[in-house]
Amino acid sequence: MPKHLISTSQFNESKDLEPIFINADMMASPWKKTDPLYALRGRTVGLLFLENSTRTKASFQVAAQKLGCHTFNFDQTTSSLSKGESVEDTAKILSQYSDALVVRLRDHNLLEKICSSSSSPVINAGSNEHPTQAITDLYTIKKERGKIHGTNILIMGDLKYSRSVFSLINLLKLYKNIRIHLCAPVGFELPRQYLYDNIIYVENEPFNKVLPKVDVVYVTRPQNELHTEFDLMMTDFFFTEKDLALLRNDAIIMHPLPRNSEIAPAIDSDPRAAYFRQAKNGLYIRMAILQEIMKA
């Protein structure tokens, strides 16, 4: 793996992801739960989150601690950003105090600038891309279904603004025979730049015709913090209990979370609801990524 993990475009072939999956499997194995891990003992991981997060921040922090690292959390409200210090200077300073810096920052160009002035490896925890979420998502498909090649996936909801969707599709294109059904309200369709020649896309097929065919349903929430365009039609793209009846028994339901109302809590107890297992997998994937990136 290169020095920084910033973009899904750093992966050229599906086999590039295999070492991360193998390591994540090891991190998830039962004996690891009781054995302290000291793979990165004494190192420091900095968490520079300039946008809210529950899963990504907590899982990186716990992943680092399980590997024997110290962690520090940047507190935006008490920081010298309030004195006019730039984000770039802030990151440069924090990189000097850490052996890896995990950064969440919407502006991807600024994130790239941070990498060029950083003393330590930088991991993208969510910009306009979300590579560690996408790796977690593929790992979940592999773990739940046994393979990624040949996956027939429905991606639904707010596809215009979801960085998790962008990064997921960027990685799915590394696999063979991928078919993606896209279901989004008018005005919230997937940006055309994510339509790749080696993926079959199916649009405008009725929901009840799509559901029985797919291996994976990937639901996204309305990204309301990014726009004021919420469309009442969005509720037509919620996954409901009645939709469960149309889904095959071996299919799974995924969601990068957090969710709003697009999946009812009543669905959580269905064995096909994989989204909480998916979030747990994020811990093991981030343990594997920290080890890859800090092994030098």
Ligand code: CP
């Ligand atoms: N999936 C995800 O990135 O969740 P958080 O925003 O809570 O980190």
